[in-house]
Amino acid sequence: MNYRSLQAIKTDLASGKITCHSLVAAYIARIEKEKHLNAFLEVWGDEALAQAKAIDEKIKQGKAGKLAGMVMGIKDNICYKGHKVSVSSKILEGFESLYSSTVVERLMAEDAIIIGRCNCDEFAMGSSNEKSAYGKVLNPHDNKRVPGGSSGGSTAAVAAGLCLAALGTDTGGSIRQPASFCGVVGMKPTYGRVSRYGVLAYASSFDQVGPLTNNIEDAALILEVMAGKDEYDSTLNQKPVPAYSAEYKKVDTKKLRIAYLKDCVEHTGLDPEIRTHLEKTIRELKKQGHVVEPASFPLTDYAVPSYYVLTTAEASSNLSRYNGINYGHRSSRATDLESTYKKSRTEGFGKEVKRRIMLGTFVLSSGYFDAYYSKAQKVRRLFSEQTEAILKDYDLILLPSTPGTAFLFGQNDQDPVKMYLEDIFTVQANITGLPAISLPLGKHSNGLPFGVQLMGKRHDELTLLAFSEYLMNSAS
Numbered sequence: 001m002n003y004r005s006l007q008a009i010k011t012d013l014a015s016g017k018i019t020c021h022s023l024v025a026a027y028i029a030r031i032e033k034e035k036h037l038n039a040f041l042e043v044w045g046d047e048a049l050a051q052a053k054a055i056d057e058k059i060k061q062g063k064a065g066k067l068a069g070m071v072m073g074i075k076d077n078i079c080y081k082g083h084k085v086s087v088s089s090k091i092l093e094g095f096e097s098l099y100s101s102t103v104v105e106r107l108m109a110e111d112a113i114i115i116g117r118c119n120c121d122e123f124a125m126g127s128s129n130e131k132s133a134y135g136k137v138l139n140p141h142d143n144k145r146v147p148g149g150s151s152g153g154s155t156a157a158v159a160a161g162l163c164l165a166a167l168g169t170d171t172g173g174s175i176r177q178p179a180s181f182c183g184v185v186g187m188k189p190t191y192g193r194v195s196r197y198g199v200l201a202y203a204s205s206f207d208q209v210g211p212l213t214n215n216i217e218d219a220a221l222i223l224e225v226m227a228g229k230d231e232y233d234s235t236l237n238q239k240p241v242p243a244y245s246a247e248y249k250k251v252d253t254k255k256l257r258i259a260y261l262k263d264c265v266e267h268t269g270l271d272p273e274i275r276t277h278l279e280k281t282i283r284e285l286k287k288q289g290h291v292v293e294p295a296s297f298p299l300t301d302y303a304v305p306s307y308y309v310l311t312t313a314e315a316s317s318n319l320s321r322y323n324g325i326n327y328g329h330r331s332s333r334a335t336d337l338e339s340t341y342k343k344s345r346t347e348g349f350g351k352e353v354k355r356r357i358m359l360g361t362f363v364l365s366s367g368y369f370d371a372y373y374s375k376a377q378k379v380r381r382l383f384s385e386q387t388e389a390i391l392k393d394y395d396l397i398l399l400p401s402t403p404g405t406a407f408l409f410g411q412n413d414q415d416p417v418k419m420y421l422e423d424i425f426t427v428q429a430n431i432t433g434l435p436a437i438s439l440p441l442g443k444h445s446n447g448l449p450f451g452v453q454l455m456g457k458r459h460d461e462l463t464l465l466a467f468s469e470y471l472m473n474s475a476s
Contacts, residue, residue, distance in 0.1 A: 001026045002161045004214040006221065009069040009164065013059060020052035020059070020069055020113065027071050027115060031162045037138045039157040041076055042084060043116040055111050065110035067225060070218070072107065073118045073157045073166040078209070079198035080104050080114060087200050088132035089122045091328040091348030101198025102233070103167060103209050103226045110225050115163055119153030122350045123319065124169055124202040126150045127177055127422040130409060131352045139182060141448055145406040148178025151212065155182045158212045165213045165222060169199060171206045172307050173401075173426025176438035176453060178212075180401035183440040183449030185213045185468075189223060190237070190459050191433030197232035201318045203311035204235075206430045216469040219437075220244040223461065242462055251466035258285060259295035259394040264425055267300065271404040274450055277442045278400060281452060284474070295390045295397070300428075302379055304420050307427040308356075309363050309376035315353075316360030322348065355416065383431045391434075391457045396467055400425045401438040401451035425453060435461050437468050441475045 001023075003009050012018045028045045048071070058064040074080065077087045079097035086092040104114065121131040129137040129152025137152040139145040140160040147156040151168030155178035158166050168175040170188035179186025187210045194209045201207060211222040224244040229236050264270070265278050285292045324330035324344025331343035349357070363372035390397060403424060412419040429436035435458070438451035452471070456464035 001030070003164060006067070006070050006164065006218050013069050020055045021049060023069065024048045024052040024071055024113060024115065027163055031116070034140075034160050034162060036143070037140060037156050037160055037162075038119055038135050039137055039153045039160065039162055040073065040116045041086070041088070041119050041134055041153070044083065044114065048113050048115045051113050055113065058111065066221065067107060067110040067112040070112045070165060071115050071163045072112050073116055073154055073163045074104065074114055075120050075151050075154045075166070075168050076117045077120065077124055077169060077200040078104060078167055079200070080117075083117065085117065085200065087123045088120050088134055089348065089350065089353065090133045091322050091345070093329060095328075097198075099198060102195035102230045104198065106225050107222070112225075118151075118157055118166060121150035121152065121352070123200075123315070123353050124150040124171055124174055124207075125315070125352050125356055127173070127419055128407070128409075128412065129153065129178070130413060131350060133350055136409060139406050141183065142406065145408055145448070146181065148181035148402075148406065150174040152178050154212050155179055155184060155186065158182070158184050158214065165211055165218055167209055168212050169202075170208050170210055170430065171202050171311060172430050173423045175210045175212060176401050176426050176436060176451065177422060179438040179440070180449070180451030181406040185216060185219050185437065185439060186451075187211055187219050187223065187437040188429055188435060189227065189461060190435045191430075192235050192237045193435070193459065193461070194223070194226050195230035195233040195236060197230055203314035204318060205314060206311055208430075216248075216465055216472060217245060220248050220465050237459060239459060244461060244465060248462050248465035248469070251462050253466050253470040255289050255291070256395040256463075256467060257291045257393065258396050258398050259293060259390050260398040261297045261300070262294040263297050263300040264399040267403070267424070269403045269421065269424065270400055271444070271450075273444050274400055274404065274442060277450075278398070278452065281441070281471075282398070288474075292398070293394075295394070297386060297390070299379070299383055299386060300424070303383070303427045303431065304424055306376040306379040306383070307423070307431055308359070308420060309372050310380065312356045312360030313364050313373050314360070316357050316364060319353070319357055324348075380431050383428065384433070387428065387432045387434065387455075395457070395463055397455040399453050399455065401453040402426075405444045405446060405448035405450050429455050434458055435464050437464055439468055439471055441471060
């Protein structure tokens, strides 16, 4: 059993070849067999089997939802009532959520089966999934290499066939970067398209929930179910949500105008094989009748510095609630209020989270606020203006997903700046809030996959999905 699409599952459900119950049982067995990957922190096997049995009855009665047969994992920062959620941090060890996130409620209302919670970098802070308090996740393609992060567990689970699809969150590339490393489809919708209610925050003006799948159709369907206004998230766009799964197939992709970011394709940090692959893709698209032209974006090298100033500032604020009094682990060695704060946070947070909290607190401090935080906000505005200017003349932007393929464990561990630069091509979409997707179109001579990234216009996921499927079909 190695299903790669919901359509294939639905075909076998209709013919009686499988049931949802037998499908879930097979996934549970596969998760057990591949448990060395450490993709799942917890598997809700009995509960998933009970849900599957109920959905089998719904299918018999013709009342099943549009996601019946879709077995999913959720990243360990997405709340599910009565289930543990820890953001892979000791500070929330043992905590059970009192409510479900909007995305989980909407998926389950359409009969998706949530099989477990997936490992991630602690508080979604990382590009390798080496920063989890519960151990690293292994890349299914090469167990000596990282799966990417921070949604490494969700991505590895999909790539290894431990579930059909999974939810990740993307603050600076945390869906698209691991999707590139593990060879799956990873999509970040427009900021404000999907509710963040019930998603434990890292940086609130950047975070966005998105799907990790094996194909475009499943990504479109999951987005369709999750997206749309929510009274619990005031940042959401109020526009009606298109029926993505049907509508994207109607978009004309015969002749589009595509800009490729010259500064990214020619970047000195880009792997030569990935550059060659992108150049070949550009030539092929031109042959097929598309207008593909270079666009200059000289701000590329400012992306990572401005991103880390802004996100760490927001993290400093968001994570202040985990102090042993309001939320989270309380140190047994505390003797008064001050020692409760200090000892609880010292024991509960990992090294990378502490680094980012301190950096964020520094850039927000009175002597440095204008020099760092205010300046980074101005750079963010310039990013948005210049990216939107390109998209006035073009339908989509083409660029790499990652500078290289999955790196070895420990390779970037001693140099935080080198690790942060893994996000150099993905953070632009988060800084601007635009939708973006990583497509598993490349295979390196080292045997590892890599992705090609597309970025679209604000709230135009339809064109992004349609052209993504066009590229996937062209490559197959």
